[in-house]
Amino acid sequence: MSEADTAASPLAGEREPVSPRADLITAAVLLAFGLGVVALSLHMPTFVEQSGTGLTAPGIVPGFHGTVIALLSILLGLRAVRRGGLRAGGAGGSARKDLGRLSIAAVLGVIYAAVLVGRLSFWLATALFVFAFTAIFEWPRGPQGRIRRLLEAAAIALGTGWAVVLVFEKLFFVRLP
Amino acid sequence: MLDALGMLGAGFGHAFQGGVVLHAFWATLVGIIIGALPGLTATMGVALLTTLTFSMAHSTAILVLICVYVGAIYGGSRSAILLNIPGTPASAASTLDGFPLARQGLAGRAMGISTTGSWMGTLFGALCLAVLAPAVGEFALGFQSYEMFWVAMFGIVIAGSLSGGDPLKGYIAGFLGLFVATVGQEANHAYPRFAFGSTDLAGGLGLLPVLVGVFGVAEVLNSMRGPAVQAVASKIDSILPRPSDVLRYWRTIFRSGAIGTFIGAMPGLGEDIAAWTSYAAAKRVSAEREKFGKGSVEGLMAAETGESACVPGAIIPVLTLAVPGSAPAAVLMAAMMIHGLNPGPMLAISSPEFIYQIVAMLIIADMVKLFYGLVLVRPLLWVLLIPRERLMPVVFVLCTVGAFAITSRLFDIWVMLGAGLVGFVLRELRFPMAPLVLGIVLGDLLDKNLLRGLVLSNGDITPFFTRPISAVLAAVTLLTLLLSIPAVQAGWGRGRQALQRRLRRAG
Incomplete structure (x- = not known):
């Protein structure tokens, strides 16, 4: 593909990438969010008396989602750090336009x-x-x-x-x- | 075969009964206008028009929404050709050759090619739907909770991998969508998850308000922030499609139709990827490769055929698995549920005629689209010139009505606002929206089937990996996940090169 269509293709990312700094901040927010979801899920009742096994506990599925979000946000954060997210002044200027x-x-x-x-x-x-x-x-x-x-x-x-x-x-x- | 033809005939008969087909004319026109206006997408169009269909009979409502969907995907090519701005993301590939053709004074010819390609693409996809959907539906009847769990996971993973350029952000968006779906009372014990004592939250976050927010409000904000759309690029020459273009590029049309339908049938990918993939495939095998990007008729034909074939393709998994193939198809599926239709594997048993009604609706929408493609060129030029300062507040009003209308709760307007702001921020941070939408739509399916599977197996997770179809789905999902990791991609590439070298040496 030509340079023009590579740049515009959704397969290649349609716009300029965000700064590693922004990704790092996003990762921190998402990690907090994911852990928050896990904590709230753990505090949900398990209804063992009704189900006998606790396998229908309301917290299982959101707990799973929260765990995955937290793990993926750690990966996002590590990638941002590797790309220079800890260096000062990395915040994207285009977002302020x-x-x-x-x-x-x-x-x-x-x-x-x-x-x-x-x-x-x-x-x-x-x-x-x-x-x-x-x-x-x-x-x-x-x-x-x-x-x-x-x-x-x-x-x-x-x-x-x-x-x-x-x-x-x-x-x-x-x-x- | 005869049964199928009979049901297809009945589907057409149903659409022509009592003037229902007349709805196709206004709905397709609305769709084309929505698609043509930069900033308004097919997803937003289907979501907003769902509101208008509440009081309609379900078959009329679905016809209206399919016409909007088909029209909007086609309409996007108008602004792509004339303004070099894709009216919908699906039309981005059409700018590459459509706009250069317009600059050469061939805007009319470009629109004729777009009309022909789009018409044939939807027709091809609709015929594929008629042939494939009953077979896929029958196959899916054997799916149990384990398989349905993997279907949902596969949807999230494939959409996350391919829809935004950054798989990691795609997966996060998908799981955020899955989380949104867990808010509110769950099915087993009616426990209000993440409600914090609010009765509104206990009722859950409505699918339509969230989608209207993510696609409508976020689009309004995005549109008002960006640079204004500039004047139309070209005068209009003859818009009549040329039979010679069809005859010359028939291979491209079939190839793009097949690619578009296949990509449509993959959960969550959608029309933009179908258009790009069709375009890339046409370029790879074309004898006129050097013309691509400079006003290639074949390139425009491929992109338009691919994106339009994707529409019926995206409805195949909706009808057979209750898994949408694209973001607009996700809203269409939500609308089907609102109207009391239950798409999914049981549809092929409970009402097989509905599949053929959908095929008839797609073909009707396609014919009306062809009609407008031939007569509606100049009026659309005026529509394209409406300033966004005057259009966007009206769109915002429609979003508000759309969010409120389904349950008449002011809370849903708040949900729309919140979803719009969060959606806008996520877009700014380059999180793709398709996996998010798919997550919201598939959340309930995944939730119920994971827990049901665990209960059936008494907490044992091995059936999720050992049942034959489950194992295949799990393997494909995990392989897709692995191949999206850059280190694995690099290792895979090195391994392939080494194997090729060894084979060359051996040969």
Whole structure:
């Protein structure tokens, strides 16, 4: 395969690899998680009285998964160390790119799904979210045509709120939050 | 044979009854649009549309979802050809030759090739499904808990090995998925695992909210972070498929169809790997190898045929083993369960006609896809130009509705958000998502069969390794696992070279 398709192939890893430092931190988090799962599994009841053998204990399967996650995370950590994960300054810079846009999208999504939905009428919550999302992300385009863009955003927002209620609730009888 | 043809005919008859087939037109169109828009995947499309099918009869619902699946995999090629951005991961291989063709002013021809290849690929795969699924289903009837445990393990291992480039992270993702499936009440004693006193957690993490989060919310975040999509690359020439392309590359079409169907049938691999493998195989044997990557008709045909043949292929293990062959097939399987259908080995006995209904649905979806492939070129160009700032909030709203609708719990929206954020972070850390999804879907199967097997053998684990089919499955799983270790790969390579040298010397 050419260089281009090797780089893009999912068999070869589709994007630049993460830094060994990031892998090391991930491995530590996963190890803690795996051990936590094992500890919680060990504390589950075994129901020996009911089953007679304890072979149906609820903790067996998650304990197995937790053990495997912990072991694999140790391997990930060892590999990261071998690749220089302990050297300072190895944290990936690419992950920090566009962090601002990402944070705005995440915060708006959380406000919509966790705060607005369930407290306001669904169409209103949806319209507010779509308008805020579109307006905030289109704001940096500059003052030229901003009023028109904001009006378009408002129209899209109201249209989305109305269309979702119409299609899901009225047409397909799906209950909305 | 006659029985099968009769059931296939009945399958078509069922689809045409009462105008059910009309649903195929809007659903395939929605699928193509979802696939064409970068950032929206087939998995997300099937997950979101599942919500709309709740009130439908089960056969109509499955037809709608199959049409979305088939349409989305095909639709991805539009943006691959015109924007050099794969609309879905499955279309990544199509950018290599599709976009160069568009740059040469042959965008229409490229789309014609894509339509032809995709149409023939799905047709080939659907016929394979009709022939293979009943046989595989019958064979799988002999599977007991031991074998089903290994089927689940094999799925996780093969998906982890091949779906992301880094097997270690693939395995971790798979086991994280298996863990997610253990949250909530277990089957034997109704003990609420990892519930921490919460009645919501005791009910378990819903499959659909988790999948909508991992594929929908994470995609929205990913899309908003990356660079904006730029303008369409080319003017459109004639889009009519040329019979000469089919006749000239018939070998490529058959080869790619077979590869695509086979890879589809392997648990958890999916359309992107089918497309890449078909592309690589075509390049290896092509007489026009030098054209690959520069606008090769054969290369585009191979990629499109392979990815589209993978769709029916991925449904084969869903129907016969209750193990999905790809991420969208996993959601399709979840939708089948929601609609009260029980895919798995018993399907061939309890309702063999359903297999042929699925074949009929695939062929109908394929025909509708061909229709849109010929008439829906220019309108799709406008769709591709919708700015993400206006599209993504609407997608997020649909995700929220999709997560809520199945059980009407606000808790599911929280699950979707959590899964989306975790999924996004895992993607950033290059953990593949296919094994994670497969783990979530197969978790219950593995859980029940491991414990059932242990109870049946009174705690003895030897039947897991000594029963004939179990032993084969265990050997293949362990071999796949071993071969993914770099040191073993290097040793294997050295051993093979040494053997070849010795054979040459002896010869």
